[in-house]
Amino acid sequence: MTTYTTTCDNPKLGIEQSTFGQLPDGRTADIYTLRNAAGMSARITNYGGIIVSLTAPDKAGTFEDVTLGMDSLVSYVKENPFFGALVGRYGNRIAKGKFTLDGKTYALATNNMGNHLHGGTVGFDKVLWMASPIEGEEPALKLTYVSKDSEEGYPGNLSVEVMYTLQKNNAIRIDYQATTDQPTVVNLTNHTYFNLTGGAKRDVLDHIVTIEADHYVAVDETLIPTGKLNTVAGTPFDFTKPTRVGDHINDPTDQQIKYGLGYDHCWVFRDSSPSLKSVATVFEPSSGRVMKVQTTEPAVQFYTGNFLKGSVIGREGMGYNKRYAFCLETEHYPDSPNHPTFPSTVLRPGQTYKTTTLYLFSVKMD
Secondary structure: OEEEOOOOOOOOOEEEEEEEEEOOOOOEEEEEEEEOOOOOEEEEEOEOOOEEEEEEEOOOOOEEEOEOOOOOHHHHHHOOOOOOOEEOOEOOEEHHHEEEEOOEEEEOOOOEOOEEEOOOOOOHHHOEOEEEEEOOOOOEEEEEEEEOOOHHHOOOOEEEEEEEEEOOOOEEEEEEEEEEOOOEEOEOEEOOOEOOOOOOOOOOOOOEEEEOEEEEEEEOOOOOEEEEEEEOOOOOOOOOOOEEHHHOOOOOOOHHHHHHOOOEEEEEEOOOOOOOEEEEEEEOOOOOEEEEEEEOOOEEEEEOOOOOOOOOEOHHHOEOOOOOOEEEEEEOOOOHHHOOOOOOOEEOOOOOEEEEEEEEEEEOOO
């Protein structure tokens, strides 16, 4: 294990590096533990850029893991429904694994109901990133990866840099950057599954959610956008005011709820500018934990773990059951390359893709 010193005398603060395990091809993956002065920690592996664990205090000051994860690298390689992972080149879905750019049609892997999901068969969640720890009062981990031309069917050599920073205000900040040598499409995100009870004590149906969005992207039965943006007003998708997750998640009259088996949709923010803005808040009453989301992205995929079945074994032998977590995946819209009216995800040579997302943790006292 390697411990990186800091410029601060606080013994809680710093970065530790250790071996996480060996991949099937013999390469070694490492895990990095970032700690801030407040006692919060983030464990991140360079395999898939996965946030393996993230702790946050409850109203009693007890730090607990607020994510779903696994105990070993072997488990992540064997079966991982994107727990904590970096997702790319394209987060979310592309219809039938095809898109046309500058008159040329590209064919991608179809790995989800005949569609392309989260970068394909071997997306960014399954590659080994180059890692560089960065010391300081806000410890950080820089991950870099070059996705070769035609990897998973995408055009262009894409150079990607992702920076995880554990801030002193108990936020985990994620900065994404990419450049290309050919026109391509990019939509990067992080797929951490959160449960603010700490240690996934129960499902997330009692979590209280607010999303600053008046519309969401309507989908078909394969969760591909129809091209229409539906209003949330008067529907189970209205989180403009604090709303319990479980209140409308099983609404038998809403076709969109039926398609997603609950919430698995993209909410479009009122403020879609590329500035950093507050877009969502989650409150868990029993622990008092609050998570605020800030991002430069125009939308977020809110997913409530509808496809978890207890078969994926997580930490300490726990089988993660249906709705034992939620995801807030900041992003551009799904299937944007096939919808000219959606915000563009095209990246061209000479341009730099840049986005930022923060998950900020605090406590609401009784």
